[in-house]
Amino acid sequence: MKMSDKIKKWIFAAVVGALVLAGCGAGQAAEEGADQSQSAGAAEEKDQLARIQEAGQISVAMEGTWAPWTYHDENDELVGFDVEVAKAIAEKLGVEAVFVEGEWDGLLAGLEAGRYDIMVNGVEYTDERAEKYDFTEPYCYIRTAIIVQGDNTDINSFEDLDGKTTANTISSTYAQLAESYGATTTGVDDLNQTLELLLQGRIDATLNAEVTFYDYMSVHPEADLKIAALTEEASHVVIPVRKGEDSASLREAVNQAIEELREEGVLGEISEKYFGSDITG
Numbered sequence: 001m002k003m004s005d006k007i008k009k010w011i012f013a014a015v016v017g018a019l020v021l022a023g024c025g026a027g028q029a030a031e032e033g034a035d036q037s038q039s040a041g042a043a044e045e046k047d048q049l050a051r052i053q054e055a056g057q058i059s060v061a062m063e064g065t066w067a068p069w070t071y072h073d074e075n076d077e078l079v080g081f082d083v084e085v086a087k088a089i090a091e092k093l094g095v096e097a098v099f100v101e102g103e104w105d106g107l108l109a110g111l112e113a114g115r116y117d118i119m120v121n122g123v124e125y126t127d128e129r130a131e132k133y134d135f136t137e138p139y140c141y142i143r144t145a146i147i148v149q150g151d152n153t154d155i156n157s158f159e160d161l162d163g164k165t166t167a168n169t170i171s172s173t174y175a176q177l178a179e180s181y182g183a184t185t186t187g188v189d190d191l192n193q194t195l196e197l198l199l200q201g202r203i204d205a206t207l208n209a210e211v212t213f214y215d216y217m218s219v220h221p222e223a224d225l226k227i228a229a230l231t232e233e234a235s236h237v238v239i240p241v242r243k244g245e246d247s248a249s250l251r252e253a254v255n256q257a258i259e260e261l262r263e264e265g266v267l268g269e270i271s272e273k274y275f276g277s278d279i280t281g
Contacts, residue, residue, distance in 0.1 A: 047245075047246050048250045049247075049249040053094060055095075058090050058093060058095050058118065059116035060097050061100050061101075061102065061110060062086070062107070062119065066080075067191070067212075067215055067216070068081055069121065069122045069274075070083055082120045084270045084273075085267065086099070086120040088261050089239075100115070103169070103190075105171050108129070108240065111240060114242065117250070119239065125235070126176075133241065133242065133243055135240055135241070135251075137259070139237060139261075139262075139267060139280060140237045140279045142211060143232075143234050144209065144210070144231045145210040146227065146229045147227060147228070149199070150226050155205055155228045157229050158229055159181060160228075161182060162183070164204040165186065166178040166185050167193075168206060173235070175187075178207050186203060194208070195216065195225070199224070211275045211279060213227060239258075241254070
């Protein structure tokens, strides 16, 4: 039985229509796939600053045990010079500062591994550190002090550290400086542990920021400690970020924030609050 010409025409039209619809569907799917791919590509292209601003927060690493830089008050609230500086910078960036606390020796490694965005913890610039991390402009300046027991007469200069024992966190610039003058350094977790060893006579000296010593003595006036010597030049305290192009705009944004906070007098006010003097230069 043969199909009529009319039926043949209907079948042909149906087949053509189906093929056209299928083609449109495939084209639409292809376009949607391309749009999704472009969106994913755009997300991947966002640098660290863009991701921070999109999330609305910046993660900040610090010790939380180094008064008056970062420490816990009587209410166990995280406070200190660097805490307020970090909050002020975050506000300039239009985001909230979220703090991550840890021991000094692991903070820089954590930054490099991407566990947080920046580290605000009295970090001093060194050429060695600059090989691994990028740094902002300095936000304050400090001199390093040799701290000894009150009756110590053997140490009066950095050269006198030769053959002596000191204690500091191992990767700190203080430990490196002491060792460069011939001292043997014992690794510790924080400042309080360091000064306990010194007061017990188990080490000859320790190196730390001059302002940190004054703060400690204001809280512990009975401690029989003194400064034996100070560095002539002040160290530059900076904020490290991960090295590379991805963090370049973040570094520049933090630099701008530091400059504005200095010009507005905010940095100086925070410094006066915690150190009794303006070390922000």
